[in-house]
Structures are given as structure tokens and as C-alpha cells.
Amino acid sequence: xxxxxxxxxxxxxxxxxxxxxxxxxxxxxxxxxxxxxxxxxxxxxxxxxxxxxxxxxxxxxxxxxxxxxxxxxxxxxxxxxxxxxxxxxxxxxxxxxxxxxxxxxxxxxxxxxxxxxxxxxxxxxxxxxxxxxxxxxxxxx
Numbered sequence: 001x002x003x004x005x006x007x008x009x010x011x012x013x014x015x016x017x018x019x020x021x022x023x024x025x026x027x028x029x030x031x032x033x034x035x036x037x038x039x040x041x042x043x044x045x046x047x048x049x050x051x052x053x054x055x056x057x058x059x060x061x062x063x064x065x066x067x068x069x070x071x072x073x074x075x076x077x078x079x080x081x082x083x084x085x086x087x088x089x090x091x092x093x094x095x096x097x098x099x100x101x102x103x104x105x106x107x108x109x110x111x112x113x114x115x116x117x118x119x120x121x122x123x124x125x126x127x128x129x130x131x132x133x134x135x136x137x138x139x140x141x
Contacts, residue, residue, distance in 0.1 A: 030060035037066050041073045050078035050129040057122060065111040071118030078125035082132035097124045 027034045031043065040060045047053040053074045061067055086094070101120035105113035 028060065028062065031056070035060075037069060041069050044070060044073040045077060047077060050074070050081055050126055053077040054122060054126050057119075061115065061119075063112050063115045065114045067115035067118040071122040074122040075125040078122070078129040081129040085132070094124070094128060 027036055028040070029035075030040050035043070040056070043060075044053045044056050047056060057067075057070050057074045060070065062070075083091075083094075098121055101117055101124060104120060105117050
């Protein structure tokens, strides 16, 4: 049989595990409503254009590590405007610019630098989208 102190420790550990497991996803206020990070990423993905996706990203930024997921959603939205028509040289140039963003804050500590990297990458994708739409004779949406 367990001693009283062992039982107390076991119950305390179980309470901690259950409290962490039952914690709901953190919400933030974005677009005038309370949303989880996943809901904001979904809202970015649902935008009709790269430009509007970037606007949601800027409006809902966290300036923390959560921006990595939001920035990735912007990248994906913007890449749909240009990546399908890319040749190997264009793909390499794009990847090179993304690596510059990845290296820019590599030696910095703090989650805000993850946010800065995410914004840098999203802005690169946005520029490529703007150029592709301009070359195709379309106005940026």
C-alpha cells in the first residue's frame, strides 16, 4: 500500500496532468472576435488573395512564435499565384530569399524573432505574388 505522502504526490501529479490536458486552446481577438490560432490560420487560408491574407496576418499578429503558423498560411496562399509556373531557376531564387529570412534572426533568442522571421518569409511570398500577377496583367487582389 502507498504511504500517505506518496499518495499525495501521485494525486498532485495527476491533477497537474489533467489540468494541462484539459486546457483549451488560447484565444486571441482578431477581426473583432475571439479566435484560436488555428481559426486565424484558417481565416488566412480562406482569403481570396495573397494581399487580403497578408492583411489578416498583420491585423492578427502575435509578435510571438504563433506567427510562424500564420505566416506559413500566408506563404501558401501567395505561392498559389506564382509557384505553379516557376522554372528551376525561379524556384531556386525564391528559396534563396526564404533562406535569407531564416538566417536573419537565427542567432537571436526570444519568440519575437520567430515572428520577425515569419513576417519576412510572408513578405517575400507576397512580393513574388505581386510580381507574378503584374506580369500576368492582373491587378493584385
